[in-house]
Amino acid sequence: MSRLDSNSPSFIDLNNGASKEDFNHDLRNNSPSFKVVDDERIHNLNGTIEIKSPKLKGFWHKVLVTLGLVLGIFIGAMSETSISTITEVIGSDFNTYGSITWIAGSYLLTTVAFTPLFGKLSDIFGRKPVELFGIALFAIGSLGCALANSLPLLIFFRAIAGIGGGGIISMSFIMVSDVIPLEDRSTYLSIISTTFAIAQIIGPIIGGALADASWRIVFYIKLPFCGILALLVIFVLDLPESEGDILTKIKRVDFLGSIFLILAIVSLILATSWGGKDYAWNSTPIIVLFVLMPIFLAAFIYIELKVSPEPVLPSKVFVRNVVLALTASFMAGAIELVAVFYIPVYYQFVHDATPSESGYRLIPFLAIISLCCMSSGHLIKIFNTIRGVMWVGGAISIVGVCLVAFMGQYSTLTEQIIFILINGTGLGLIYQLVIFTCTLSVPPEDVAIVSGLFTFSLNIGGVISLAIAGTVYNNVLTSQIADRLPNFNPKDLMDSHIARELSLENREILKTCYYFAFRYTYICIIPFAILLFISVLGLTKLEIPRKSNDQIDI
Structure with a gap:
């Protein structure tokens, strides 16, 4: 633990009239007098604010800590997408298709709804108990899904798993601030963001492969990961503990x-x-x-x-940089989820790709996001600016979304991949810098809350954009089929089995209908890209020094 030098302008002595509110005001000011040196975990000892720096103890400790942070992200993110390739199989097994969309929808619903609560709960009850609670809910939900003998029961347990999954993902971002030194934090946030993207890539692939044996294995396979993660949280991660008895803590919950x-x-x-x-x-x-x-x-x-x-979301956290960063997170989540869901649809219905082929063709998009997330931490060190990197990312996002939106029906695979790569590059340059900006813009005691808000804004952006995109897609597709194939019922042609029976000429016309449905769906997210750029443009400066005392200008 290192004490700030009392001769430094960043020293705040509570015994000499300075209050914690003064500290908070200084930290939130656009040009703060308080500058974080090692880490932001604050302790009021003998009236002086001290900062405890988390330490990583050797190579294997780093490996285990990293595994403890990324494993939760991996199983939570994989659960969001692994279901996409097995819903039809589940519907066939239960002999019902009317509610199969809720297999994915129930998980997303509870994930988004409960994510904002985990930050405050972890402040009250401590990081480990809340993380273990999330793991337990996720494991119970996954086991219930594997054993479900009806679709309603499966949907119910998916909702339970969603609460736990949202908590696990949120806590992974929160725990970075607890166990990783500030100078290494952007690197670890990049690793987490990369893991999230990789999990989304392989989720549908794993789901489809395991479904050949049994769709229930998709849920069973998550249980060992939950056990490993729980052991790492208990024995490896050095997380802050909360004080007080259980009744006092419960009374603090809003x-x-x-x-x-x-x-x-x-x-x-x-x-x-x-x-x-x-x-x-x-x-x-x-x-x-x-x-x-x-x-x-x-x-x-x-x-x-x-x-x-003790509000679950105190108003003091909604300072300018946090609001703008969360807005950017919302927009980025909206763009990515539409891309993840509808680019494979474009390949399947416009270019006759199989589900697995369409999944493979999405890999460049998610891979470039991962690469740019990893690179963004190095870029801010090279160019000494966080805002500048995010501005470039926002501009590239607009270009990328527009290129994909106006991609031709008969464009080559090379053109498609280039446009998709540009789309992913913009998002990758922004993702982990958004959470970094959030955590650096609030007092240390509020880091967990804004970390949870980051995950929430990312998810709610995706859910809302998917709802909008789904409406646009279905309406345009129905309209296109009615205009171009007036002798057919649009709903019948949306059934892939019936569509395969069409003549070659009519199948080509149907592909055109699907192309325009995809095109207008992607056009509807161009405003999200524009708002993303505007959000990062509005960020204000916040100087954060490295250990060598040189500063990164946000």
Whole structure:
């Protein structure tokens, strides 16, 4: 533990009239007088703010710590995408197709709804208990899915797994600040972001391969990973502990605020997911959900500001850089998830690729995101700026999204890959720098909260954009089929088995219908790319020194 020199302008002595509020104000100021040297974990000892620097003890300790951080990201992210290639198999096994979309939807719903809570809960109960709770929920949910004898039961346990999966992913980002020194943090955030992308790449591949034997293995295989992760959390990760007895901790939980936050999120997700597909946008259920959402949100805000002594999302964390960084995270998540879901659709229905081939062709997109995430940490050291790297990433994102959106029906595979690579490059340059910006823009005690908000904004952006994209895709496809193949029922031709029976000429026309559906779907995310660029443009400066006392200008 190192004490800040009292002769330094960054020294804050609480005994001489300075308050913790003064410290928070200094840290949040655009040109803060307080500068982080080693790490931001603060202890008030003898009236002086001290900073404890986490240490990595040798090569094998680094390996195990890294494994403990990335394994949670891996199983959580893989669970989001591994289901995409086995939903049809599950529907066939249970002899029902009407609700199979909720196999994925229930997981995403609970993941997004509960993610914002884990940051505050980990501050109250401690990192290890909350991380282990998330692992337990994920394991119980996965086991329940593997043993489910009906589709409703499977969907229920997927929802349980989603709570745990969201917690595991959120806690992985939070724990980076607890166990990794500041000078190495961008590298580890890059590793985590890369792991997330790799897990999303191999998720559908693993799901499809295991489904040949039994779709239940896809859920069973996650259990050993949960056991390994739990052991690493218990015995390897040196995480901060919370003080006080269990009853005192429970009293600190903002239950009322949490309930209204979850209700607001669920209302929004259900409205955007059901609208235009299960129900018309002007139908009673959708209108009711859109009316309830702002009511629940207003109630949550009132509780946080006026009622709760310890808010789950304190207003002080919503400083300019955090708000803009979270907005950028929302937009980036929106762009990526549409790409991950609809680029394979483009290959399957426009270019006759098999599901596995379409998955392989998505690899360049996710691989370049991983590579750029890893490179972004080095780029900020080379060019001595975080904002500059994010500005370039935002500009490239606009170009990439536009190129993919206007990609021709008969474009070559080389052209397709180049456009997709440009799309991924912009996102990769931004992802881990967004969370880095968030954690550097708030007081140390709020790092866990903004880390959870980062994961939440990433997920909610993806869920909402997928809902919008799904509505656009279905409407355009139906309209195109009705115009170009008027003798056929559009819903019938959306069945791949019926589509295969068409004549060669009609199949080519149907491919054109799918092409325009994909094109307009991707056009609808161009505004997300523009808003992403605007968000990172608005970031203000925050000087953070390295150990050598040279500064990185954010």
